Amino acid sequence: MSKLQLGLKERDQLYRLMISQLFYDGYQSLAVQLANMTKAHPACPPSDRLFKVVALGLRTEESEHEQIVQKNSDPIVSGIDMEFETDVSPTSPEIAQYETCYVTAHKGPCRTAIFHPNGHLIATGSEDASIKILDVERMLMKSAMPIDLIAQETPQQQMENHPVIRTLYDHTAEVTCVDFHPSQQLLASGSKDFTVKLFEYSKPSVKKAFKSIQEAAEVRCLSFHPSGDYLLVGTQHPTLRLYDIRSAQCFVSNNPHDQHSGPITAVKYSPTGHLYVTSSKDGTIKIWDGVSNRCINTFMRAHDGYQVCSVIFSRNSKYVLSSGKDSLVKLWELSTSRCLIAYTGAGVIGKQEHRSNTIFNHSEDFVLFPDEKTTSLCCWDSRSADRQRLLSLGHNGLVRCIAHSPVSPALVSCSDDFRARFWYRKTDSE
DSSP, X not given: OOHHHHHHHHHHHHHHHHHHHHHHTTOHHHHHHHHHHHTOOSOOOOOOHHHHHHHHHHHHHHHHHHHHHHHHSOOOOOOXXXXXXXXXXXXXXXXXXXXXXXXXXXXXXXXXXXXXXXXXXXEEEETTSEEEEEEHHHHHHHHHSOHHHHHTOOHHHHHHHOSEEEEEEOOSSOXXXXXXXXXXXXXXXXXXXXXXXXXXXXXXXXXXXXXXXEOSXXXXXXXXXXXXXXXXXXXXXXXXXXEETTTOOEEOOSOGGGSOSSOEEXXXXXXXXXXXXXXXXXXXXXXEETTTOOEEEEETTTTTTSOEEEEEEOTTSSEEEEEETTSOEEEEETTXXXXXXXXXXXXXXXXXXSOOOXXXXXTSSEEEEEETTTTEEEEEETTTOOBOOOEEOOOSSOEEEEEEOSSSSEEEEEETTSEEEEEEOOOTTO
16 A cells, blocks of 8 residues: 555544544534535444544653653652652762852841752842852852962952852842742842842843832742742732732732731742742741632641741642741641641750741752751751751851752851851762
8 A cells, every 4th residue: 555545544534533523522514514525435423532542642742742851851859759758768968968168248147048940050138138149160169279279360260260140239128038030040039128129140230120029018038930920929918919020010819818817928839830838927828829829728827826937849749848936847748738747856945036947958858947046957857857967057146048959969058147158068079
């Protein structure tokens, strides 16, 4: 059989399937018209075979696409999943083995920090109203250079190799939160000056924001949607805001009962953007639908009535990790709406007085949380909740924020001693 004959046979079969589907769906007149036009004989009985063939083909096509994407992308770390991995041993380096590689100083207490999604950049914000953007590779290079070689650098070399690649000044009060746009060279920041600002940090000469959003209260937290098109903003006011980045149009839930009853302390999108989570001084954690902007679940008295300080999703969006002023860290399972694990041992000297946050490491093998009284970093096995060795953070003041790289064994700690310390687990070869 020639290719032409084979093609005609496949086309006739397609028409017959279409006619059968039309009969099956009740469109008899259309089916008869198509049969007469295509001269499909013998007669085609009603059948939904076309629907099944198309559904099977779409699933096959989607599976092939996922295989291609996975083949062309970096290896994906699965992260924590208590349904299948209760006895998994950590494979990532122990946090106590991290070393300080670089220290940068602001002119006031350092309040917030965030890694870029690709792990190449860090942004820090301070009470002095400034924002610094640091290059991770440059910090690692500086830490590996002998002191005498650093001393011999020319002013031009010092400028080209300096880890702080941008310093941004456009706020008039403490910078409380920062977040990188997932795909563009933009940085969003919130401040006690009642504004959210967007900076285009790709331009070396730019120190001012290209867009400013005026709020009605002090901004406390913000989070970009994974697409980068929207920005969630939590303020001293209980009502959560959602902004369209292009138009700066503001949206809120149309149900007033969805909102918190106290200032919002943290907000974070899930990796897919289908959900987002918020926490508040009112002691609750709320899970929201990322499409309808409606609250779909509330964990009341999540930390025994204490203020909830931070919330983040796990990589698979099955869990939320939270911390509160009861000095506890909790892992919440969304499918059952319950606290699955409580990580204890921080705050043994006394409950914390100031807000701080908890995080996963890059592989989600460990849960990290700073102890306010000892300025050391507590660490637990995320699955078993076993305490690991402490990491002394070396700050001379309260540690107010920690952030871990999403791709490598690196973290940054921010303190009231005006400093942000960059930590990294060096390999033996380094």
